[in-house]
Amino acid sequence: AQSxxxxxxxxxxxxxxxxxxxxxxxxxxxxxxxxxxxxxxxxLQLLLKYTSAATLVKGINGFEAEFKKxxxxxHLTKPSAHMSDAAEYFCVVSDYGGxxxxxxxxxxxxxxxxx
Amino acid sequence: xxxxxxxxxRVICKSGTSVKIECRSLDFQxxxxxxxxxxxxxxxxxxxTSNEGSKATYExxxxxxxxxxxxxxxTLSTLTVTSAHPEDSSFYICSARxxxxxxxxxxxxxxxxxxxx
Numbered sequence: 728a729q730s731x732x733x734x735x736x737x738x739x740x741x742x743x744x745x746x747x748x749x750x751x752x753x754x755x756x757x758x759x760x761x762x763x764x765x766x767x768x769x770x771l772q773l774l775l776k777y778t779s780a781a782t783l784v785k786g787i788n789g790f791e792a793e794f795k796k797x798x799x800x801x802h803l804t805k806p807s808a809h810m811s812d813a814a815e816y817f818c819v820v821s822d823y824g825g826x827x828x829x830x831x832x833x834x835x836x837x838x839x840x841x842x
Numbered sequence: 843x844x845x846x847x848x849x850x851x852r853v854i855c856k857s858g859t860s861v862k863i864e865c866r867s868l869d870f871q872x873x874x875x876x877x878x879x880x881x882x883x884x885x886x887x888x889x890x891t892s893n894e895g896s897k898a899t900y901e902x903x904x905x906x907x908x909x910x911x912x913x914x915x916x917t918l919s920t921l922t923v924t925s926a927h928p929e930d931s932s933f934y935i936c937s938a939r940x941x942x943x944x945x946x947x948x949x950x951x952x953x954x955x956x957x958x959x
């Protein structure tokens with residue numbers, strides 16, 4: 728069965744410093760992996776996705792993630808945090824082996840950005 | 843493209859009443875729509891998967907008679923919370939999968955905040 732673990736429930740960085748949000752996955756199949764962002768009381772926005780093409784995936788707003796099969800990781804990074812990046816981030820793996828392609832969400836990491 | 847809307851965005855109701863939430867794909871056809879529930883400071887929990895023209899598939903532990911799902915067209919799915927109680931208060935989010943798109947990609951609505959008094 729697929730699962731995803733977000734290693735930090737809360738990450739706090741200063742504006743202008745790098746961001747690292749960690750995610751490890753477990754999958755019996757070649758997984759599809761996603762990062763979504765959710766601002767307070769808002770819906771989910773797709774940041775980026777990995778679907779077996781290039782292992783380094785670039786997303787919106789300067790975010791990127793690297794798929795590392797040997798480490799079963801898909802960490803999200805950004806070189807320089809902006810105040811507007813403060814939000815909840817979800818790492819998601821797709822149940823691609825299932826008939827529905829269901830998404831399985833991590834518990835989320837809250838990113839705080841200090842001025 | 844790939845916009846999903848939900849209505850209402852926020853609803854407050856009395857205990858014992860029923861509430862209907864609509865999920866629409868605005869610019870694509872969605873054969874499959876998903877309903878999630880999100881508790882405060884928690885992750886999203888998949889409640890059910892609905893396929894156009896057929897019965898919804900509910901996740902384990904989700905009461906199908908309490909959370910009625912209808913997917914009558916390729917652009918509309920509805921979730922009705924019947925006989926709502928305060929413990930049903932939550933943030934409900936729908937998503938839709940593009941009929942012609944990747945089997946793994948879902949587009950999410952903005953969510954509906956339900957408060958049951």
